[in-house]
Amino acid sequence: MLFHYKRKLVTASLTLILAGATVSTAMAANPGQATEKGASSANAPITASVVLRVHNPEALENFARDVSSPGTSNFRQFLTTEQFAAKFGASNEEISRVTRFLQRNGIQVNEVASNHLLIKASGTAAQFNAAFAIGLRDYVRNGRVYHRPDHNPSYPAELADVVTHVSGLSNESFRTPKNHRSLSQPDFSATSNFVRSATASTGGSPKVTFGTPLTVFDVANIYDINPLYAAGINGAGSTVGIVTLADFNPSDAYAYWTMIGLPVKSNRILDIPVDGGGQLSADAGSDETTLDVEQSGGLAPQANIRVYEAPNTDSAFIDAFNQAISDNVVDSISTSWGQPEVFLFPTLFDGNIDNRGEFAAFHQLFLEAAVQGISLFAASGDSGAYDTNRDGAPFPFFSKVLTVDHPAADPAITSSGGTTLPYSHIFRGATVPFVVPTEEVWGWHGLQDYLNTKAGRNVDLFSAGGGGGVSIVFQEPFYQFFTHGIRKTEPNQNWVDIADGNIELLKLPANFHGRNQPDVSLNADPEVGYFVYTTLPGEGSIQAGGTSFVAPQLNGITALLKQADHRRIGFWNPQIYLLQNAVGYGGSFSPFHDITHGDNWFYSGIAGYDDGAGIGTLDVANLALWLNAF
Known part of the structure; x- marks a missing residue:
């Protein structure tokens, strides 16, 4: 290419x-x-x-x-x-x-x-x-x-x-779902494990118990959604949309909500196949579609859900977004599928074929969503700052290079990043606990060092973590112009085929003022991850994490915000960046918690915006108050 x-x-x-x-x-x-x-x-x-x-x-x-x-x-x-x-x-x-x-x-x-x-x-x-x-x-x-x-x-x-x-x-498509399993699965034998209450401190650092999977109740407790529920806000009158590349069993979502004791609207799920629909199997990513529905619909229990599921091809992904947006029934859409934006450049993958016209195809659809008031969310990726590197080794056998995920990199979509909640746990083989003292950027950098030095595990977790960084395709958008912490691309980022003689495939531009992502984050660490229920063969009850959970959670939160505001919220980014610049952090009315610790293998949590956690995490009740005031 x-x-x-x-x-x-x-x-x-x-x-x-x-x-x-x-x-x-x-x-x-x-x-x-x-x-x-x-x-x-x-x-x-x-x-x-x-x-x-x-x-x-x-x-x-x-x-x-x-x-x-x-x-x-x-x-x-x-x-x-x-x-x-x-x-x-x-x-x-x-x-x-x-x-x-x-x-x-x-x-x-x-x-x-x-x-x-x-x-x-x-x-x-x-x-x-x-x-x-x-x-x-x-x-x-x-x-x-x-x-x-x-x-x-x-x-x-x-x-x-x-x-x-x-x-x-x-x-052909390189798009993959953005979810990860925990390193050690919890015991799901006790029903009490499915229903748990976490407590958020005044500093925004919730207390969680390791080994007990989180549910949507915990998301509500941690990120201050409960005041909306107390006011009768439950998603009624809203419709969430999910664009996905795999089929699922709707009955699994109803079973999940029943297992955690959550009453939901009946007959709320409409499955809409696009271009013949996606495959139904764990290998195809059906667990991704399942968790998307469980999370978005769990946070907005009275909202309707429309699932646009298509085959895993580039054209079908475009077609699914096109139908979901042009139908104009949903108030918000999330997707947890993506690929490194550099994969759309003409590189070794496709000979001499230039796929970059897809950037324009998607972007004009996302602009249509914005002018129609549809909020869009995409998972930022689960490979930290190195989106082309996956599963402990370069993908496939390429050099480590700072890259971001598409479509989250598009400036007309809200990129959904990941954090780690505070926890303490002695992993097998160690004598001292691994401690996360405060909510921080999700990246298994520190966990890898701990397992190798304290547990004798000799593991390679690179580069598992919340996606983030600077696009080499999209210019810095207007809503990031006055945001402290926005970065340029780094120098010396060359994509090299290390398996065949260190052949340079792509030289990424340095010092480019590109779109920074993520925009906002929630917990995505599989080690303090979420309960997912599916009847897919070999699956069942699992604990998982990844930014795949954050995108549908923001989707469900938007359904609540729409009901509270009696109108569509529209594109989040211009609104939340304005709030972050004007309101800042701290105090009883700020809609954001600053994430100042941790890293995604390159970008560290710092005061203000960073490419590890974006603006930070949410206080949803406060966000609702500010959006209502606009």
Whole structure:
């Protein structure tokens, strides 16, 4: 995957830039690379989504800012999907132009999205090859067969000013769920383990008991949600949305709520398959979808839940967001799936194919959500400051490099980070306890050192921790301009294939003023993690953590805030950064707790904003008061 500078990827008005990244021309054969099987069969069925450009992109950026920023004349003057389509979507003439082109090449048009941003189409490999001057080829990686083009598609002159991206020409995806299991699972034999009460101190550092999994009751206690429940705020009249890449059993969520003794609204879950829906298995990530529903629906027990579940491909992920946002029924959406943003650059993964048009495709959808008042949340990742490094080793066999996760890196979504709650525990083989004295940035750096020196475990936990850092794609957004602690990209960040002779694959830009993430955090450490119930084979009751829990928790919290405020909250970031700058921390009315300890293997918790925990954690009752005052 070599860079092609001849083609401009995205418009400047969408604030997506390349920031000077360069890549070598050397290709590497390594354990993570795919095996080519040859040209795709001419009759192979192909489904794709033609993503259309928004009109007036600069005006869309400005309106998304104003509608989300307190004090502007447009604040919370949200649009309907139809109003968005008329103001910013492709025109009927442009849609007809694309439709005629596809049909002329024998490709069937299946659906035109109501927001006028996407056309779903299907045909054969031969038809797509001819239409976009490509050659689709089949590959196998890790036992999965997929197809991708042999070079970038070409758009004829009639489409050049209309089409942003054609997703589906490649159906491979590197997106993974963002959850981790605890190192030592607790005993689930006693029902009392499922119902527990944690106590938050005045300093915002809750007291928890190690070995007893947390439930949504604990989240409510720790982050001061109970005053809303006491006032009758339970999510009634709100609808939460979940975008996911795996199927699940809705009965598992109802069973979880029953097991912890939480009354919920009946028949509240609507499962909406997109592009055929996702797979149902632990390997496919169904436990992720399950916990998303259990957590969001548990914190907002009377809210409705719409689950948009799609296959794990790039095009299906776009399609699922497109449907959830253009349906415009949900008040908030969370996703706990993502991939390192550098994976969308042309690197060794996809030969010479440039996937960066996906940045624009997602970003304009997220802007649509903002102007329609839909709050968006994405897990920041569970690989600390090194998003390409996973499961104790570089992924796959690459150098350690500071990277962030997408879509959380997009400036039009709220990136949901992770902390560790205070606990003390003597792990097996040790004689002294491992102590976390106060809520801190989640990163297993200190735990690894403890296990190796005190327990003789010789473990490698790098780089498990809350995702965070600086984007090399997205510029620093307006809401971070006046926030103390915002950083630039670090120097000497070169992505190197260490398995095949230290071949440099990507040189990341230094000193780039990029979007910083996460934005806000909650507990995500699996060692003080959450009870998850699922009937998936080999699963059952588990304790897990990860920023996968934080995104749906913020989703459920938004349902409560919407009910309390009698209107949609909209895009969080301009509002919470304004509050952080104006109100700060401490006192009885601050909506935030500052996280000043711990690290995610590179970024440490400091006073104010940091790339470990963002603004910090929440006092939800206080946040509700401030949002209501806007």
